[in-house]
Amino acid sequence: xxxxxxxxxxxxxxxxxxxxxxxxxxxxxxxxxxxxxxxxxxxxxxxxxxxxxxxxxxxxxxxxxxxxxxxxxxxxxxxxxxxxxxxxxxxxxxxxxxxxxxxxxxxxxxxxxxxxxxxxxxxxxxxxxxxxxxxxxxxxxxxxxxxxxxxxxxxxxxxxxxxxxxxxxxxxxxxxxxxxxxxxxxxxxxxxxxxxxxxxxxxxxxxxxxxxxx
Amino acid sequence: xxxxxxxxxxxxxxxxxxxxxxxxxxxxxxxxxxxxxxxxxxxxxxxxxxxxxxxxxxxxxxxxxxxxxxxxxxxxxxxxxxxxxxxxxxxxxxxxxxxxxxxxxxxxxxxxxxxxxxxxxxxxxxxxxxxxxxxxxxxxxxxxxxxxxxxxxxxxxxxxxxxxxxxxxxxxxxxxxxxxxxxxxxxxxxxxxxxxxxxxxxxxxxxxxxxxxxxxxxxxxxxxxxxxxxxxxxxxxxxxxxxxxxxxxxxxxxxxxxxxxxxxxxxxxxxxxxxxxxxxxxxxxxxxxxxxxxxxxxxxxxxxxxxxxxxxxxxxxxxxxxxxxxxxxxxxxxxxxxxxxxxxxxxxxxxxxxxxxxxxxxxxxxxxxxxxxxxxxxxxxxxxxxxxxxxxxxxxxxxxxxxxxxxxxxxxxxxxxxxxxxxxxxxxxxxxxxxxxxxxxxxxxxxxxxxxxxxxxxxxxxxxxxxxxxxxxxxxxxxxxxxxxxxxxxxxxxxxxxxxxxxxxxxxxxxxxxxxxxxxxxxxxxxxxxxxxxxxxxxxxxxxxxxxxxxxxxxxxxxxxxxxxxxxxxxxx
Numbered sequence: 001x002x003x004x005x006x007x008x009x010x011x012x013x014x015x016x017x018x019x020x021x022x023x024x025x026x027x028x029x030x031x032x033x034x035x036x037x038x039x040x041x042x043x044x045x046x047x048x049x050x051x052x053x054x055x056x057x058x059x060x061x062x063x064x065x066x067x068x069x070x071x072x073x074x075x076x077x078x079x080x081x082x083x084x085x086x087x088x089x090x091x092x093x094x095x096x097x098x099x100x101x102x103x104x105x106x107x108x109x110x111x112x113x114x115x116x117x118x119x120x121x122x123x124x125x126x127x128x129x130x131x132x133x134x135x136x137x138x139x140x141x142x143x144x145x146x147x148x149x150x151x152x153x154x155x156x157x158x159x160x161x162x163x164x165x166x167x168x169x170x171x172x173x174x175x176x177x178x179x180x181x182x183x184x185x186x187x188x189x190x191x192x193x194x195x196x197x198x199x200x201x202x203x204x205x206x207x208x209x210x211x212x213x214x
Numbered sequence: 215x216x217x218x219x220x221x222x223x224x225x226x227x228x229x230x231x232x233x234x235x236x237x238x239x240x241x242x243x244x245x246x247x248x249x250x251x252x253x254x255x256x257x258x259x260x261x262x263x264x265x266x267x268x269x270x271x272x273x274x275x276x277x278x279x280x281x282x283x284x285x286x287x288x289x290x291x292x293x294x295x296x297x298x299x300x301x302x303x304x305x306x307x308x309x310x311x312x313x314x315x316x317x318x319x320x321x322x323x324x325x326x327x328x329x330x331x332x333x334x335x336x337x338x339x340x341x342x343x344x345x346x347x348x349x350x351x352x353x354x355x356x357x358x359x360x361x362x363x364x365x366x367x368x369x370x371x372x373x374x375x376x377x378x379x380x381x382x383x384x385x386x387x388x389x390x391x392x393x394x395x396x397x398x399x400x401x402x403x404x405x406x407x408x409x410x411x412x413x414x415x416x417x418x419x420x421x422x423x424x425x426x427x428x429x430x431x432x433x434x435x436x437x438x439x440x441x442x443x444x445x446x447x448x449x450x451x452x453x454x455x456x457x458x459x460x461x462x463x464x465x466x467x468x469x470x471x472x473x474x475x476x477x478x479x480x481x482x483x484x485x486x487x488x489x490x491x492x493x494x495x496x497x498x499x500x501x502x503x504x505x506x507x508x509x510x511x512x513x514x515x516x517x518x519x520x521x522x523x524x525x526x527x528x529x530x531x532x533x534x535x536x537x538x539x540x541x542x543x544x545x546x547x548x549x550x551x552x553x554x555x556x557x558x559x560x561x562x563x564x565x566x567x568x569x570x571x572x573x574x575x576x577x578x579x580x581x582x583x584x585x586x587x588x589x590x591x592x593x594x595x596x597x598x599x600x601x602x603x604x605x606x607x608x609x610x611x612x613x614x615x616x617x618x619x620x621x622x623x624x625x626x627x628x629x630x631x632x633x634x635x636x637x638x639x640x641x642x643x644x645x646x647x648x649x650x651x652x653x654x655x656x657x658x659x660x661x662x663x664x665x666x667x668x669x670x671x672x673x674x675x676x677x678x679x680x681x682x683x684x685x686x687x688x689x690x691x692x693x694x695x696x697x698x699x700x701x702x703x704x705x706x707x708x709x710x711x712x713x714x715x716x717x718x719x720x721x722x723x724x725x726x727x728x729x730x731x732x733x734x735x736x737x738x739x740x741x742x743x744x745x746x747x748x749x750x751x752x753x754x755x756x757x758x759x760x761x762x763x764x765x766x767x768x769x770x771x772x773x774x775x776x777x778x779x780x781x782x783x784x785x786x787x
Contacts, residue, residue, distance in 0.1 A: 091289075100297070101296075125387030130387055
């Protein structure tokens with residue numbers, strides 16, 4: 001209710017005053033439902049901020065014949081590992097322009113880590129299991145966050161200045177971005193309306209059914 | 215309407231006409247129903263054929279899209295996309311390999327941007343790809359990213375063929391589309407032949423870009439001609455001659471069509487072939503029609519004869535009756551109306567004969583003039599006053615004669631005598647009023663009035679002696695006694711008319727003048743007159759002619775105050 005009120009009024013609230021600001025992004029679909037698994041990121045317009053990939057690889061696990069997590073935002077130069085915690089082999093691949101790769105059939109911890117060196121969306125699939133799908137969104141900015149089930153993503157540590165706020169989602173129907181300004185005095189809440197295409201993921205039938213997949 | 219003189223002709227025409235109308239109507243109705251049934255059956259077949267065509271195309275495309283989906287999920291096809299720039303030769307050979315697996319002559323791979331990644335080459339050159347690119351746009355916008363359409367490929371070439379196109383996505387993985395597979399299913403002669411054998415209809419595929427559409431493929435070789443584009447724009451059923459034989463044709467546009475122009479399928483079925491099973495029935499009906507017409511004509515002729523023959527004999531008999539023959543009778547051989555009519559005719563003849571007999575008797579009992587008047591006036595009582603001349607003639611000494619003869623001979627002698635005298639009276643336009651014993655009373659000037667009644671009476675009297683002389687000669691020859699008579703004639707105004715009761719009456723005259731005539735006849739016996747013929751002065755006054763007479767003076771008459779002038783007549787002057 002409170003959130004709806006906030007949305008209706010379109011209020012921009014200053015929550016905290018410090019040297020750096022935080023943008024709270026509220027991602028909603030046109031009906032007002034929260035949108036999860038959206039990558040919210042800002043890019044500085046005044047002075048580009050350098051990215052620092054983490055030293056350790058980010059893990060995208062295959063468990064119960066699904067990729068976890070479904071969406072993984074990383075910065076350019078990040079390495080990703082694909083540990084297989086299932087008892088069956090997987091064959092991870094991507095033919096996306098930002099990163100084309102494959103890790104042939106394996107089980108357990110794969111020795112290989114994949115370096116994502118170009119920005120852009122990367123779709124992961126498994127050659128064995130058609131329904132397995134996951135996304136890596138490779139960013140050229142250090143300021144990003146992923147919305148949770150409540151559609152909220154907090155991007156913290158932003159120096160005051162002008163930014164472009166953008167949202168990405170695997171089913172994004174059209175690019176969503178806007179220009180925002182971070183004041184020295186406080187944080188902002190950005191409510192962003194996101195239109196998604198229908199979810200066309202293959203629905204996985206129960207194993208016991210044996211009827212296959214639709 | 216013409217009037218036929220003969221009843222038979224009319225009956226013949228009526229019966230034959232009714233039978234002909236019924237039979238012809240029957241025949242035409244059957245022919246029409248057969249034709250309508252045939253056309254309905256053809257329509258049904260054509261609709262089934264059209265539905266079968268759609269189903270076959272849809273089923274084939276569905277099957278192909280299933281196979282393409284399998285192909286798109288194939289590991290090896292993804293291998294092509296793991297490279298930044300797929301090797302064109304490898305893509306082509308891979309697609310050829312897939313096209314063999316799927317049984318389609320042509321395949322192409324199109325990027326999500328609509329650019330061609332590769333194709334199988336072969337029957338379709340690069341120029342044929344444009345329709346696929348258009349179709350990718352349609353498929354990408356669809357809920358279920360897939361699209362089918364008809365196209366003429368290559369669309370720029372004159373000898374292009376009609377294909378059913380299909381584009382399905384390649385997922386890596388679903389729902390991420392990395393490229394599209396395009397397939398072309400030829401709607402060719404083989405397709406047409408298969409459709410023909412399954413649906414029992416002739417199949418022609420049309421294509422055209424301008425005003426006319428030409429057959430691209432047909433199971434009716436050389437028979438299907440160009441059609442106007444307007445004809446094939448919508449689904450329609452038409453009947454038209456193909457090689458002189460009527461065909462019912464159902465046109466269905468092939469939609470959607472992604473190339474320029476129009477494509478249509480024409481399903482045809484021969485009306486003659488469809489009607490063939492009902493032809494024997496129609497021929498049988500025709501024979502039945504003619505046979506029943508002939509039978510009706512024969513029956514009508516017999517009926518007419520049966521009707522007109524008795525009618526004609528009735529007509530002939532009517533003429534016989536009109537001719538005065540009342541004795542001939544019609545033979546009555548039947549009990550129906552005509553028989554009743556004949557009986558009525560016979561009864562009428564009998565009635566007429568009866569009347570004739572009565573008339574004859576009347577003529578004999580009264581004079582013809584009186585009989586005619588009775589027939590005319592119906593014998594009403596009453597009379598009129600008029601001037602007539604009455605003549606009495608009486609045999610002398612007949613009482614004595616009759617005593618010496620048997621009664622039969624007397625009667626015979628009298629009749630001979632009366633016959634001759636009466637004949638003279640009638641010759642002189644008089645009537646015998648009555649026979650009184652051996653006397654005759656005759657009247658002149660009634661009932662038919664005449665001016666010369668006095669002359670007629672005198673002339674009759676003058677004629678009678680010679681007639682009697684003739685009879686006397688015969689009697690003398692027979693050795694019998696001869697006869698002599700006296701005649702008295704008087705003219706006066708008397709009452710003439712039917713005298714008597716309403717049950718029995720006589721035409722006669724009454725009056726004083728009758729007695730005068732009788733009296734004059736009596737006077738002839740008197741020796742002082744010595745004359746056979748005595749007339750009164752009034753008769754001589756009334757007569758228009760002149761006669762040789764002798765004035766015998768006046769004689770008193772009973773019942774009269776004044777004596778009557780009497781003259782003896784010796785002859786004409």
